[in-house]
Amino acid sequence: MNIPEIFAENVFNEKAMKAALSPDVYRSLKKAVNENEPLDFAVAQEVADAMKAWAISKGATHYTHWFQPMTGITAEKHDSFISPAKNGNVIMEFSGKALIKGEPDASSFPNGGIRATFEARGYTAWDPSSYAFIKDNTLCIPTAFCSFSGEALDKKTPLIRSIEAISKQSVKVLKLLGKDDVNKVHVTVGAEQEYFLIDREAGLMREDIVYSGRTLFGANPPKGQELGDHYFGAIKPRVKAYMEDLNEELWKLGILAKTEHNEVAPGQHELAPVFTHANTATDHNQLTMELMKKIAEKHGLTCLLAEKPFKGVNGSGKHNNWSLTTDTGVNLFDPGETPAENLQFLVFLSAVIKATDVYQDLLRASVASAGNDHRLGAHEAPPAIVSIFLGDDLLNALEAFVNNYSYHSKKTTMKLGAKILPPLPKDATDRNRTSPMAFTGNKFEFRMVGSNDSIADCNVVLNTIVAESLEEFACVLENASNVSSAVHDIVKNTLDNHGRIIFNGNNYSAEWVVEAERRGLSNLKTTPDAVSSYTTDKAIELFAKHKVLSKTELFAIENVMLENYSRIVKIEALTMVDMARKNIYPSINRYASRVLEGAINKYKLGISNETDVYLARKLSGLSDVVYKKAEALADLIVKANAFTGNSKALAHFVKDQIIPCMEALRVSADEAETVTDERFWPFPSYGKLLFSVK
Ligand code: ADP
Numbered sequence: 232m233n234i235p236e237i238f239a240e241n242v243f244n245e246k247a248m249k250a251a252l253s254p255d256v257y258r259s260l261k262k263a264v265n266e267n268e269p270l271d272f273a274v275a276q277e278v279a280d281a282m283k284a285w286a287i288s289k290g291a292t293h294y295t296h297w298f299q300p301m302t303g304i305t306a307e308k309h310d311s312f313i314s315p316a317k318n319g320n321v322i323m324e325f326s327g328k329a330l331i332k333g334e335p336d337a338s339s340f341p342n343g344g345i346r347a348t349f350e351a352r353g354y355t356a357w358d359p360s361s362y363a364f365i366k367d368n369t370l371c372i373p374t375a376f377c378s379f380s381g382e383a384l385d386k387k388t389p390l391i392r393s394i395e396a397i398s399k400q401s402v403k404v405l406k407l408l409g410k411d412d413v414n415k416v417h418v419t420v421g422a423e424q425e426y427f428l429i430d431r432e433a434g435l436m437r438e439d440i441v442y443s444g445r446t447l448f449g450a451n452p453p454k455g456q457e458l459g460d461h462y463f464g465a466i467k468p469r470v471k472a473y474m475e476d477l478n479e480e481l482w483k484l485g486i487l488a489k490t491e492h493n494e495v496a497p498g499q500h501e502l503a504p505v506f507t508h509a510n511t512a513t514d515h516n517q518l519t520m521e522l523m524k525k526i527a528e529k530h531g532l533t534c535l536l537a538e539k540p541f542k543g544v545n546g547s548g549k550h551n552n553w554s555l556t557t558d559t560g561v562n563l564f565d566p567g568e569t570p571a572e573n574l575q576f577l578v579f580l581s582a583v584i585k586a587t588d589v590y591q592d593l594l595r596a597s598v599a600s601a602g603n604d605h606r607l608g609a610h611e612a613p614p615a616i617v618s619i620f621l622g623d624d625l626l627n628a629l630e631a632f633v634n635n636y637s638y639h640s641k642k643t644t645m646k647l648g649a650k651i652l653p654p655l656p657k658d659a660t661d662r663n664r665t666s667p668m669a670f671t672g673n674k675f676e677f678r679m680v681g682s683n684d685s686i687a688d689c690n691v692v693l694n695t696i697v698a699e700s701l702e703e704f705a706c707v708l709e710n711a712s713n714v715s716s717a718v719h720d721i722v723k724n725t726l727d728n729h730g731r732i733i734f735n736g737n738n739y740s741a742e743w744v745v746e747a748e749r750r751g752l753s754n755l756k757t758t759p760d761a762v763s764s765y766t767t768d769k770a771i772e773l774f775a776k777h778k779v780l781s782k783t784e785l786f787a788i789e790n791v792m793l794e795n796y797s798r799i800v801k802i803e804a805l806t807m808v809d810m811a812r813k814n815i816y817p818s819i820n821r822y823a824s825r826v827l828e829g830a831i832n833k834y835k836l837g838i839s840n841e842t843d844v845y846l847a848r849k850l851s852g853l854s855d856v857v858y859k860k861a862e863a864l865a866d867l868i869v870k871a872n873a874f875t876g877n878s879k880a881l882a883h884f885v886k887d888q889i890i891p892c893m894e895a896l897r898v899s900a901d902e903a904e905t906v907t908d909e910r911f912w913p914f915p916s917y918g919k920l921l922f923s924v925k
């Protein structure tokens with residue numbers, strides 16, 4: 232495989248555009264993108280023609296507006312290029328209008344109450360800042376999706392707005408710091424993606440995997456991740472073949488898949504791309520998730536993206552690496568050799584610290600989902616408490632700066648003891664892997680995102696809250712007579728008023744939960760509690776001020792998140808009832824009968840049957856409990872129907888009643904699994920799933 236040759240071969244990128252468009256049209260398109268201007272119609276027509284010719288030359292027969300509705304998945308509606316012509320012939324047609332605007336029937340996508348039912352249409356609008364690409368013989372045009380009245384019904388629209396907001400405030404601050412040459416600031420994002428692979432056949436034998444993408448029952452195997460031998464262990468041949476195939480498909484789509492390795496849990500892996508602009512990174516992450524699942528099937532595997540596919544085994548997340556880079560190529564979070572003398576770095580760093588403290592609830596809300604609730608705070612992922620890790624070295628440098636003394640970084644080289652091994656530059660502080668928001672050298676790594684989530688939401692929040700701090704700092708700088716002393720005040724005020732958000736210790740520890748409470752940090756453990764952060768007066772004011780989300784849109788987001796949450800848990804609960812009634816109860820009973828038969832035979836022969844009788848009793852007791860709990864759960868699901876139309880009340884009912892009942896049912900079923908002959912157990916065990924791929 233010639234990687235440079237296949238790389239981005241299915242993307243209508245700069246190279247393809249330059250080759251296909253006339254210089255004038257190319258310039259107009261670039262200008263529109265760079266200056267965030269809408270595109271001239273005549274230009275759009277030429278772009279459409281060129282795009283069509285390019286796509287057809289690559290075998291495409293259809294086109295689709297590709298968009299990201301509020302559910303967090305992607306949606307497509309395919310149309311063929313075919314158009315009837317004279318004499319029963321057809322021509323291949325694609326107009327500028329079809330490129331710029333689409334009108335999919337939006338009634339099947341959630342809108343959180345924005346769209347009245349009589350206006351079922353939604354509109355998709357081409358996003359020229361993100362490249363079109365070919366997937367499955369279809370030209371996919373990345374688009375924003377909105378209602379008739381212009382409200383966002385998707386994740387891309389607010390993301391683009393937030394990118395504009397932070398760029399505007401960053402440029403303003405930079406000008407005040409004397410950096411006049413910067414006209415635009417880009418948000419850069421690299422999303423590391425964790426996932427599990429299991430054998431497809433084994434997965435298909437379990438209803439929970441089929442319906443909810445994760446296990447809802449399952450006793451722990453004798454061996455889990457205790458030995459840590461999976462992490463960085465050799466990649467198994469079947470997995471290797473899968474990764475190679477996946478990389479190739481990703482590369483063709485211009486996705487810079489770079490690092491791949493095993494993760495902590497058996498069957499768990501990670502893929503990291505090279506970072507790129509936030510909008511593109513979001514598109515790429517969606518495509519990566521889609522391809523991960525699709526290619527797994529080809530290899531007889533199933534890719535699980537659920538945050539917590541197995542109880543008691545590490546869950547999967549996404550690390551959203553986030554930074555800001557000027558159009559002149561400077562990373563604004565690069566501290567340089569002497570961070571305390573780098574005014575620009577100090578201002579931008581302070582902006583993130585302040586924003587994270589003031590809007591911690593919004594960051595938490597941005598990663599809220601039914602799946603992620605199982606992961607956050609499970610002593611393996613950052614807790615639901617938001618904090619920032621800076622490392623002792625940087626924190627010392629900041630404190631020295633504020634208190635006017637000098638501090639020399641402890642950056643040293645690490646000697647490996649053998650002459651032949653080169654000395655490695657040693658980070659002054661080891662990386663903290665437990666922090667939800669870690670400063671990692673020249674970027675922030677936001678680690679609370681669930682593996683199944685779109686990264687759009689957290690980036691919308693990050694961009695907007697940091698834009699807000701920057702705007703406030705711009706005011707301070709504007710009114711200052713001396714820039715250095717103004718920066719000094721900014722850093723000092725940030726540490727004095729928002730220093731509580733900085734925590735360099737172990738975020739997984741129980742002590743941190745107590746300490747965070749003492750500091751007054753919020754700890755929103757569940758989705759129903761977290762998502763109301765989107766609709767506080769503070770949030771409404773913030774998002775309106777930066778023109779990222781209107782009040783209506785915020786309520787819609789809250790509503791959709793609550794609906795999603797309840798819907799997912801309800802499907803899981805129904806699946807559990809079904810499995811308990813149709814698989815688990817009958818299986819325990821069958822085994823109990825077999826044991827009893829043995830007991831009777833032994834009795835007839837005068838052999839001791841004490842153990843059999845004991846076991847049969849135990850099994851029978853457990854199956855009774857399983858059945859009763861399944862009935863109780865079924866009743867609760869019926870009761871939940873009474874909340875139709877009140878998404879908040881329903882989500883709280885789900886959280887307070889249904890989830891505890893699911894957990895109770897699971898405890899009894901899992902206990903039964905540990906005492907049931909495995910030949911009688913109705914589906915593959917954890918051990919079989921986790922170690923199913925060789
Ligand atoms: P790890 O977190 O596993 O130690 P790295 O720190 O090497 O891995 O990188 C993690 C991710 O951060 C990669 O996707 C990388 O492209 C991304 N990244 C690196 N620099 C930046 C940046 N300036 N902006 C955004 N993401 C970045």
Ligand code: MG
Binds near residue numbers: 423550676
């Ligand atoms: Mg990481």
